[in-house]
Amino acid sequence: MTLGRNIVPPLLFAIAVCLNFDFVLQVIAGKSPALNLWALIPVFMALFYLPSNLIRCDTSWITYAIFLFSLILVASGVRNMLAVGPTGFVWALLSYGLWLGLFLWTQKQSPRFLFKVIVKLFLFSALLHASVALYELLSGQALLKVVTIGTSVERRYGISFSLGVLGLQLGCGALAALGAMRLYRSTTSKILFLLCFYLIAMALYATAIRAPLLYLVLAALAVVVCRYFSGVTNIMNVMFVGALIVVSAIILDRLGEVNLNFVGSAFELSDSGNIGRLDRYSASIGLLMENWWAPIFGYGPAMLTQVPVSFGLDDFGTESSALKTVLELGAIGVLPLAIHMSLLFMRLCGPGGLTIIKANIEAFAIMAFITLECLTSEIFKSWIGSFYFVLVLGLITRLTLFPQKADVEDQ
DSSP states (O other), X not given: OOOOTTTHHHHHHHHHHHHHTHHHHHHHHOSOGGGGGGGHHHHHHHHHHHHHHHHOOSSHHHHHHHHHHHHHHHHHHHHHHHHHOHHHHHHHHHHHHTTHHHHHHHTTSOHHHHHHHHHHHHHHHHHHHHHHHHHHHHHOOOSSOEEEETTTEEEEOTTOXXXXXXXXXXXXXXXXXHHHHHHOOSXXXXXXXXXXXXXXXXXXXXXXXXXXXXXHHHHHHHHHHHHHHTTOSOHHHHHHHHHHHHHHHHHHHHTTSSOHHHHHGGGOTTSHHXXXXXXXXXXXXXXXXXXXXXXXXXXXXXXXXXXXXXXXXXXXXXXXXXXXXXXXXXXHHHHHHHHHHHHHHHHHHSTTHHHHHHHTHHHHHHHHHHHHHHHHSOGGGSHHHHHXXXXXXXXXXXXXXXXXXXXXXXX
16 A cells, blocks of 8 residues: 555655745744644654555565664653653654655655656755855845855855755755756756756855865766766766856856855865864764763664754754764664665675666765765754655665666666
């Protein structure tokens, strides 16, 4: 039993709209409970898919992994409840279990259909934020929030509350534009999506979010090189767009709109932003080693994030969603995901693995981009971060565990 194929995608877009405008709505209406009504959709999907998955699933490992992770979350929730009351139990289930139903839904879709949904959703979100970022650049005014670094660098947040999350959405959207060029073959469509890639890439550069910009360059190069050697990409078009981006970046630097040196300082350990990030990494590792049981059991799901915030306290910043996950869940909590990722890795390193990657390079580039962002930024501070992660992980799982149906161009 599964939800209708035409029912879920509109619901996912409804979630994306709510999450994209969440910061704006909070500024206007405050933290009203009504702003979280979108969460009923993934909760319903979890209630719909989890019971049937535990009874029967086509992929036995997914059944075991979901069952084991659910048990860990319930046990951790009870532990949270004993420490801080019912709030701890609820947040334990929601913080890491909200998207379980969505992941199970992805396993029942064809790779091509799932890839199309992801491309459309990521492009919608990225173009929305890119248009705001470019408007702020051209007008010289921030809509909601701006941070000034030194005397010459302004980082405008657009309609996002976090630069890390904004970088995630713009980067994923740019890579989705490359993926759309494969799905839609007409010349007009290719030109349109190439323009989308250019605008999103320039918006990412204009916001001076350095790490996602670097990850996007690496991921886009991987896509282009793979497509070129596969005979799909015209290298002259790639060189033209690349030259256009470089020239635009130099012009913005000369006009004083974006400081090119600041973007390049991402590689300098002496940079104040990098020093602060390393300090947070050190503090997080110190907290992990503070108690003998923390590396094994963690401090509890959401106990360093949503739970303290719900009591009016500050959350614990780590500058890494991966590190915060380890802090909260411990080795036991991350074990199911670690095993799952290891199985995918071993499958891709085995016979036919390279063929799967080459045939679906855009999907794997997006996954690599999100993984790097997860390691070096707190993208899970926003639900959009975990939403993106689960969607793409579901696609990669489908592509890897079902290689005979793997190509996103399957009919």
